[in-house]
Amino acid sequence: MAPFLEAVVVRKNDEIAPDISCVLLEAPRVAQCLEPGQFVHLLLPTFDAHILRRPFSVFATDAAGGLIEIVYQRLGEGTRFLAELQRGASLDLIGPLGQGWRAGANTRNALLVAGGIGIAPLNMLAAQLLTSARVCLITGAQSAERIVSLRLPSSVASATTKTGESRLTVITTTDDGSTGIKGLVTDVTGELLAQQDFDYLATCGPEPMQRIVAAHALAAGVTCEVSLERRMACGIGACLSCAVLTRDGTRRACVDGPVFNAEEVLW
């Protein structure tokens, strides 16, 4: 699907955790076709001295309702400005952009590893995989209040295996131990890979974390995909700003990624 420009409207924009917000956009066309792991490139209104768009992963889509949901961390000027937008604000976006997850319908038992806001592109993937596979999610943050929960369609959330177990397992880690296991997602990943027979791993979060997770996966012989972030200008593959070094030469995070096979990436 070629990307296009769509005029969109803010339906809701709320803080859901310290420094983390969720914006719901009326984007009826992109909502129909955006796939898990793809992103949109937002032009923030009245932010004129900031001439670039801002790329965001999409947390969830509602095709019937024509909505897309973006969970974002307020880190820089762009995201702080985005957090100010009220219901009814108009903006535009380019989407759907990028190569999403290639998990495939053959996946039976998937491990997803999210570091902090890295949960954003994994939520849609979890929903997609749970229709036919078992999913284990390891999600970590500094503290309990910063853990962003999965939000799945109810039909998917209640899916069970033949033996009646839930198809979804969630393991939480926090730096301060305020919930779940005290430690990092990377501490748990290796152990889990040794215990269970996963056939696919997807990860997103800070790049050093992704690199460690990928190393665990490759050591265990599990196919691993990572989702990389780069500074980006055009978002459609023309400007070559968002270079990612791979075995296959320099690739573009915006069209060849953001999802890459971990084996290809030269970290």
Added chain:
Amino acid sequence: MVSALTHTHKREAQLAVTLGALAMKNPLTVASGTFAAGREYAELWRETLKQGAIEQQEFSQEILDTKDKPLSLLGAVTTKGVSLKPWPGNPGVRVAETASGLLNSIGLQNPGVEAFCSGDLLWLASQEVPVIVNVSGHAANEYHAVIARLEQESTPSAYELNISCPNVDCGNMSFGTNPRDAERVTRVCREATVRPLIVKLTPNVTDITEIARACEAGGADALSLINTVAGMAIDVRGRKPVFDRVVAGLSGPAIKPIALYAVHRVSGAVSLPLIGMGGIATAEDVVEFLLAGATAVAVGTQNFRDPLAIPRLLKDLKVWCHTQGVTDIHELIGGLR
């Protein structure tokens, strides 16, 4: 060539211009490196219309009139820089936003002239738009060799010599900051082709008119200006430059006054037609560059903000001419009172 537009909008201004032997149906092209070869933008324009995903804007007609060759609404496409061998581009961070501007350090990443001929150039051959191929090199003989290879192809309508990129170590901007070298590389390339030869100038010099005159003496048919302004950014937490090479090129609205003044001065110093560029975002910006002395203009960084900038600007320019009673774009070129 009489376009369908002439029939649909009866009182439209005459927009066609020529740069030496290069005929453009309107003065709009793109700044090299911001548009690749145009394929991504052409697809986005087409899909946006198909989806009806923005309010039905008047400029939709500009795209529809191209009959599925969307790039043909441009006066010319200017390609990303092409070098003799593949260039990998620069490591590290490649772009940083600044107030009303953009710093880049892409480093002219490109697959080399051979891959360009069998890839982008082949695709452009069917797009019904004049093609200005931007040429880069580390030495005069490399520029010559790239042009010699391109001479075997029928698609290039003109060449633009990049002697002004601040983002590569050897060659490029060093040619553009020294009048003797600028004249020599222009002359060497002149010997390789009879096609229109455009030389792109850097603002990072003491006197841009000196370089402009040198390129004229070397046999250039036209000049384009300005390339990016040398600048840097600092990561205060790490206390180190944002870019690995320290220097980067500043573009966007922040540099428009610099570009405009450069065009104004160069237009008084040489008799060559000019392509003006630097921060163009609106039709009035286009008119400013024309009044300053440019015959054509290039849109660069604005394409990132608004990927539909080109069709929007074309429509707005027509409307501006209409409301101002301009019947021929030449009334504006160098038309400062």
